[in-house]
Amino acid sequence: MSKNILTINNLRVKIDDENKEILNGINLKINKGEVHVIMGPNGGGKSTLAYTLMGHPKYKIIDGEIFFCGNLLNEVKTHERAKMGLFLSFQYPEEINGVTVEEFLRTAKTALTGEQQKIIQFKKLINSKMQELGMSEDYASRYLNVGFSGGEKKKNEILQMSILNPKLAILDETDSGLDVDAIKIVADGVNKIKNEENAFLIITHYNKLLEYIKPDFVHILLNGRIVKSGGVELANEIDESGYEKIRNEFASI
Amino acid sequence: MEKKKTHVEDIDRRIYDIKNELNYSFKTDSGLTKEIILEISREKNEPNWMKEFRLKSLEIYSQKPFPKWGADLSELDMDNIVTYIKPNTQIKHSWDEVPEDIKNTFELLGLPQAERESLAGVGAQYDSEVVYHNIRQELIDMGVIYTDMETALREYEDVLKEYFMKLVPPTDHKFAALHGAVWSGGSFVYVPEGVKVDIPLQSYFRLNAPGAGQFEHTLIIVEKNAYLHFIEGCSAPKYKVNNLHAGCVELFVKENATLRYSTIENWSKNMYNLNTKRAVVDRNGTIEWVSGSFGSKVSMLYPMSILRGEGARSEFTGVTFAAKGQYLDTGTKVIHAASNTTSTVNSKSISKDGGQVFYRGLLRISKNATGCKSTVSCTSLMLDNESKSDTLPIIEIDNDNIDIGHEAKIGRISDDAIFYLMSRGISEEEAKAMIVRGFVEPITKELPLEYAVELNNLINIELEGAIG
Numbered sequence: 001m002s003k004n005i006l007t008i009n010n011l012r013v014k015i016d017d018e019n020k021e022i023l024n025g026i027n028l029k030i031n032k033g034e035v036h037v038i039m040g041p042n043g044g045g046k047s048t049l050a051y052t053l054m055g056h057p058k059y060k061i062i063d064g065e066i067f068f069c070g071n072l073l074n075e076v077k078t079h080e081r082a083k084m085g086l087f088l089s090f091q092y093p094e095e096i097n098g099v100t101v102e103e104f105l106r107t108a109k110t111a112l113t114g115e116q117q118k119i120i121q122f123k124k125l126i127n128s129k130m131q132e133l134g135m136s137e138d139y140a141s142r143y144l145n146v147g148f149s150g151g152e153k154k155k156n157e158i159l160q161m162s163i164l165n166p167k168l169a170i171l172d173e174t175d176s177g178l179d180v181d182a183i184k185i186v187a188d189g190v191n192k193i194k195n196e197e198n199a200f201l202i203i204t205h206y207n208k209l210l211e212y213i214k215p216d217f218v219h220i221l222l223n224g225r226i227v228k229s230g231g232v233e234l235a236n237e238i239d240e241s242g243y244e245k246i247r248n249e250f251a252s253i
Numbered sequence: 254m255e256k257k258k259t260h261v262e263d264i265d266r267r268i269y270d271i272k273n274e275l276n277y278s279f280k281t282d283s284g285l286t287k288e289i290i291l292e293i294s295r296e297k298n299e300p301n302w303m304k305e306f307r308l309k310s311l312e313i314y315s316q317k318p319f320p321k322w323g324a325d326l327s328e329l330d331m332d333n334i335v336t337y338i339k340p341n342t343q344i345k346h347s348w349d350e351v352p353e354d355i356k357n358t359f360e361l362l363g364l365p366q367a368e369r370e371s372l373a374g375v376g377a378q379y380d381s382e383v384v385y386h387n388i389r390q391e392l393i394d395m396g397v398i399y400t401d402m403e404t405a406l407r408e409y410e411d412v413l414k415e416y417f418m419k420l421v422p423p424t425d426h427k428f429a430a431l432h433g434a435v436w437s438g439g440s441f442v443y444v445p446e447g448v449k450v451d452i453p454l455q456s457y458f459r460l461n462a463p464g465a466g467q468f469e470h471t472l473i474i475v476e477k478n479a480y481l482h483f484i485e486g487c488s489a490p491k492y493k494v495n496n497l498h499a500g501c502v503e504l505f506v507k508e509n510a511t512l513r514y515s516t517i518e519n520w521s522k523n524m525y526n527l528n529t530k531r532a533v534v535d536r537n538g539t540i541e542w543v544s545g546s547f548g549s550k551v552s553m554l555y556p557m558s559i560l561r562g563e564g565a566r567s568e569f570t571g572v573t574f575a576a577k578g579q580y581l582d583t584g585t586k587v588i589h590a591a592s593n594t595t596s597t598v599n600s601k602s603i604s605k606d607g608g609q610v611f612y613r614g615l616l617r618i619s620k621n622a623t624g625c626k627s628t629v630s631c632t633s634l635m636l637d638n639e640s641k642s643d644t645l646p647i648i649e650i651d652n653d654n655i656d657i658g659h660e661a662k663i664g665r666i667s668d669d670a671i672f673y674l675m676s677r678g679i680s681e682e683e684a685k686a687m688i689v690r691g692f693v694e695p696i697t698k699e700l701p702l703e704y705a706v707e708l709n710n711l712i713n714i715e716l717e718g719a720i721g
Contacts, residue, residue: 057668077681079680108674123690143691
């Protein structure tokens with residue numbers, strides 16, 4: 001079996017009704033057991049990459065390929081991608097009225113596994129996972145993200161991740177807007193499910209999260225391209241001198 | 254995957270779409286004439302005052318214009334509507350005696366099963382006449398009356414003289430007049446003072462004949478300190494010709510009494526549903542409307558609550574779902590005619606595939622009705638770009654000492670919300686269904702469990718219809 005989970009070749013993406021290309025030539029390989037971090041200034045294309053990988057209809061692939069566990073993803077529908085083992089933790093999770101967290105997650109787990117989730121067993125599962133994330137039990141019976149604070153929404157994303165147990169989890173700025181304690185909980189959540197068979201693609205602005213999750217690779221995304229890749233030292237460099245230096249370095253792009 | 258879905262949809266539709274062979278003992282010609290009215294009255298062997306009432310109503314009908322607002326009724330031709338079709342059976346009190354095909358239809362609709370499991374009494378109307386009526390003995394012992402209107406006219410003539418079409422007089426509008434002229438079938442319920450009917454009663458109205466009309470009359474009187482939950486269900490198979498439903502519901506809620514009136518309407522999409530429902534509520538009494546409108550080609554339906562006693566209360570919870578070829582003009586009217594009366598209105602509408610929903614509501618607070626409170630909320634959800642949604646909530650206030658909250662929202666289903674659910678492995682159709690079910694959840698939770706399930710099934714049928 002190949003160790004490769006994700007391969008992106010020369011990916012170019014534009015937004016539906018606009019002509020502007022947001023990603024222009026992304027290349028990336030992620031193997032099992034790896035944690036990749038993507039950093040970069042606002043407007044560089046980080047969230048576009050996350051949405052494109054998950055298959056948001058608004059983002060159109062003009063060129064290039066995405067392979068997930070050896071399968072070409074380009075035309076695959078979002079829910080099929082999820083079934084293949086892809087997960088996106090949203091930067092701004094949607095609020096869905098009238099649908100409880102538990103009901104939603106049980107439906108999702110049933111869809112992903114193809115096995116009907118038994119109500120009582122599932123309740124036990126969700127309760128234990130919530131406890132680990134420091135969420136009180138009554139969140140399970142609240143409507144999905146409705147009236148949740150920013151931090152609660154992010155925790156709820158991690159809860160979903162830990163229940164759906166993906167092969168590749170993309171975390172789109174899951175740490176932004178969180179205080180240190182919440183960042184620790186998110187990091188704990190990631191570290192708990194991290195193993196030799198899965199992988200993470202973490203999109204972040206800040207270094208704080210990287211104190212708790214050790215990345216194997218750090219990539220800088222600028223103007224729709226990965227302009228620099230390295231180890232954790234690259235993140236430290238950004239932390240010290242900001243994006244200005246890299247911007248100047250790649251001003252011609 | 255797709256195949257399985259179509260399969261499920263077929264089964265569900267078949268339940269509502271079963272067409273039985275026409276088998277009637279009597280039927281009038283189509284159209285509306287004095288002779289036809291006299292024929293109906295003669296066939297029913299009615300007292301003279303009722304015959305005169307019908308003729309007077311016909312006169313009013315021919316003088317009244319069609320409404321100039323709301324739905325387009327130009328395709329509704331009364332000359333092509335058969336107003337009275339009597340099924341070839343008498344009213345029965347045991348399902349075993351009901352003719353096989355009719356019984357099977359109601360079996361498929363789940364009525365006898367619901368009766369065994371969760372209802373205290375059932376009435377079943379087939380075309381123009383009630384074919385089955387039954388009520389539990391303990392309710393009879395408490396003095397509760399639940400019977401068809403024809404029996405009521407024979408056995409409780411004085412009560413009918415006092416109440417029949419007093420709340421919705423034939424002069425009210427053209428279709429109230431029509432109803433007065435050709436009414437047939439329906440239910441009469443009387444709950445004596447202090448009696449609480451804990452288990453609901455249900456009447457089901459089934460129209461089987463093509464090109465026919467159904468004009469059932471429901472009259473309910475809930476005396477002081479009494480309680481009743483009444484459920485009304487309606488459906489019909491689809492035909493190429495237009496059918497008409499112009500029923501009338503009159504509800505009398507006395508002092509300190511409570512009546513909950515729930516409807517799940519799933520007429521076929523060749524039906525003009527021009528129904529009139531009205532409740533009058535005395536001091537500290539409560540009327541609760543729960544209304545689900547799914548079927549019909551055209552609906553004009555605005556249940557009205559008249560709060561005439563001090564401290565009376567009305568609550569309206571409604572959901573309307575219009576798909577392709579449907580124009581559903583629904584809403585509610587509340588008249589605060591006494592002080593310290595309260596009302597809440599919570600309406601949800603959904604439209605898809607070019608369907609149109611129109612919320613039309615009226616809230617009126619009379620000059621002398623002080624200290625009244627009212628909250629009106631109407632929201633609608635459009636599932637695509639072709640569908641339409643409008644709201645027209647009219648508020649008329651004649652005094653200052655009141656407290657009113659109003660909210661109206663119209664929106665399209667969010668692509669981002671669908672994407673969010675899909676990113677967790679849920680298919681697009683299921684994601685939409687989930688959002689819609691969540692949208693109407695405030696209503697489903699008001700319904701008894703079996704009806705909440707039926708409502709969700711109807712939503713699923715409507716949504717699956719989009720794919721197949």
